[in-house]
Amino acid sequence: EAGVAQSPRYKIIEKRQSVAFWCNPISGHATLYWYQQILGQGPKLLIQFQNNGVVDDSQLPKDRFSAERLKGVDSTLKIQPAKLEDSAVYLCASSRGQQETQYFGPGTRLLVL
Amino acid sequence: DQQVKQNSPSLSVQEGRISILNCDYTNSMFDYFLWYKKYPAEGPTFLISISSIKDKNEDGRFTVFLNKSAKHLSLHIVPSQPGDSAVYFCAAHYGGSQGNLIFGKGTKLSVKP
Numbered sequence: 001e002a003g004v005a006q007s008p009r010y011k012i013i014e015k016r017q018s019v020a021f022w023c024n025p026i027s028g029h030a031t032l033y034w035y036q037q038i039l040g041q042g043p044k045l046l047i048q049f050q051n052n053g054v055v056d057d058s059q060l061p062k063d064r065f066s067a068e069r070l071k072g073v074d075s076t077l078k079i080q081p082a083k084l085e086d087s088a089v090y091l092c093a094s095s096r097g098q099q100e101t102q103y104f105g106p107g108t109r110l111l112v113l
Numbered sequence: 114d115q116q117v118k119q120n121s122p123s124l125s126v127q128e129g130r131i132s133i134l135n136c137d138y139t140n141s142m143f144d145y146f147l148w149y150k151k152y153p154a155e156g157p158t159f160l161i162s163i164s165s166i167k168d169k170n171e172d173g174r175f176t177v178f179l180n181k182s183a184k185h186l187s188l189h190i191v192p193s194q195p196g197d198s199a200v201y202f203c204a205a206h207y208g209g210s211q212g213n214l215i216f217g218k219g220t221k222l223s224v225k226p
Contacts, residue, residue: 004156033213040218041218042117042202042204042216042217042218042219043202043214043216044216045213048213056213091156091157093156099145099206101147101159101162102159102214103159104149104156104157104158105156106154106155106156107155107156
């Protein structure tokens with residue numbers, strides 16, 4: 001079974017630019033999560049989808065971050081405009097359902113200069 | 114306000130000995146706890162979990178102990194192997210949370226041959 005796929009693996013941008021990350025979850029997984037992991041911290045949930053609907057986006061900075069999962073499979077996370085403090089690893093995870101084991105992708109490492 | 118705390122940033126153990134990683138939590142509503150292992154440049158990998166109705170769960174060399182009265186859990190690895198060298202994250206969620214995880218900051222385990 002293929003794992004969670006993410007791209008790109010690395011991205012370097014200047015502040016105020018925009019960037020997008022892509023995630024393909026494990027086949028059949030209805031729940032998809034985006035986490036932000038700042039250096040030295042644990043992952044922090046940004047947004048959770050159940051199929052193509054948003055379950056929890058309470059910690060998503062909605063003035064600059066957006067995410068979608070249009071067909072209930074792949075998802076994209078966008079930052080526009082980026083700030084220096086957005087430098088982090090962005091992790092995508094998926095699970096069969098809510099409160100089931102989450103499986104993580106390798107992450108996208110973002111550096112904002 | 115950190116709801117899940119891993120107070121030891123690092124731990125060094127000799128191969129063959131026991132590794133004990135500790136985790137404290139503050140939210141008494143947490144009902145499920147997980148340990149994830151993370152290698153550099155990879156996403157976290159699920160290791161073992163425990164429900165709040167249990168006080169111990171064992172899987173091969175890995176055992177997790179839960180002390181609800183102390184709001185403390187620990188991961189024991191016996192015997193430790195060099196391949197166990199990684200960052201270990203403690204995570205928790207509570208019923209009604211749709212399953213999103215609250216992570217600690219992680220403990221870096223080094224197992225020396």
